[in-house]
């Protein structure tokens with residue numbers, strides 16, 4: 001029976017790379033029924049702000065698998081990225097990017113035995129896209145990390161290691177600085193790793209991870225990380241093995257999976273028939289394994305390795321002197337189907353098992369501690385502090401401190417003269433539990449503050465399980 005796959009050609013060089021991959025997949029004789037759909041620039045231009053029309057969403061819902069060319073993202077204000085929309089709509093929470101040395105592709109890292117996978121959490125973090133201009137000149141973005149999202153991606157990384165016979169998972173975070181967000185990811189990794197005693201679990205700080213990827217790339221097997229870090233280090237990984245022309249990616253979800261190249265639409269090369277389609281061909285290999293078409297996947301992978309490594313037919317990004325066109329390269333890969341190489345030790349690929357993760361029951365003891373109120377003001381720290389202390393006098397709160405850009409500015413720290421902006425966080429603690437009514441008191445405090453100041457945001461402060469739900473400002477005691 002034919003397996004249906006949604007094919008999105010995408011923008012710029014997208015149609016050239018998707019057609020190359022489709023022709024090669026079809027040439028293996030595997031029975032794929034392609035559903036051609038649109039997304040990206042053309043759709044934005046028609047005025048649809050998501051860049052993804054309903055027909056495309058319906059097709060992916062039906063087929064559950066998409067092979068996608070790059071989609072152009074409008075820069076700056078207005079429309080969101082159609083890529084991010086697709087990932088979020090279908091909750092393709094795992095972005096995997098294999099980084100493996102490719103024969104025939106010369107890099108400063110040749111001979112280093114590079115063979116690892118970056119597993120990037122794909123829907124949370126700053127990519128949740130929750131952003132505000134809190135004052136006309138101060139922008140805020142929410143870095144959203146959840147226990148559930150972290151557990152899903154971390155279990156995915158360990159399951160992927162098992163499915164591919166890999167032995168080690170590094171978890172790369174910035175938990176040393178971002179104690180609650182990145183800290184939650186690290187803590188979850190430490191807990192979940194106990195369920196996988198057959199796999200070595202190592203935590204590494206993300207900046208050191210970037211450093212080690214260049215200095216000792218051979219030590220990595222699987223790296224799991226949060227969305228933004230993953231975005232950056234997976235491109236670093238692509239650079240280690242020959243650049244964007246050969247870097248594939250898979251976005252895997254419980255229901256839907258989307259396969260694409262790491263590269264974008266490379267607009268300056270559009271329609272010139274000179275770009276390298278290998279990245280999307282490798283992505284099609286990942287897709288075929290996902291569809292359990294292991295033989296066709298192996299054939300294409302071997303043919304591509306033979307073409308690059310034995311025949312040394314290299315597109316222009318890999319050999320500046322080459323005048324091989326995209327279509328000629330595609331034909332060589334088709335001709336080489338059935339050829340074998342021993343460049344890559346073949347992995348014992350098994351179907352990937354996706355763990356089901358429940359929303360945690362957060363029925364833990366919680367205690368109100370206070371409230372942070374964000375205020376827009378051009379006053380000095382001293383004047384704002386005195387004013388807010390006065391407001392709090394007739395409330396169950398006292399002003400604990402004021403911070404500006406994360407640094408305590410009131411009471412002023414000795415010897416520090418901070419460079420402030422018009423965006424302040426005033427932290428109020430409950431004076432004592434008795435007499436505190438909860439939301440009614442917070443609303444009353446806001447009402448009093450709004451008589452003298454402009455507030456724009458409120459964050460409640462708790463203790464969960466006797467531990468604070470918030471971090472201290474720099475310098476706060």
Ligand code: NAD
Nearest residue numbers: 069070071072073083244245262263264265266275276317
């Ligand atoms: P890009 O990846 O499109 O191009 C950067 C450079 O990499 C190109 O100029 C080219 O020199 C090289 N390159 C990329 N792919 C190549 C290939 N297949 N063969 C040979 N050389 C190749 O990155 P960009 O210029 O930053 O982005 C262009 C557009 O693509 C933007 O709108 C961006 O938002 C979008 N984009 C989309 C995706 C996606 O759909 N997943 C990913 C990245 C960027």
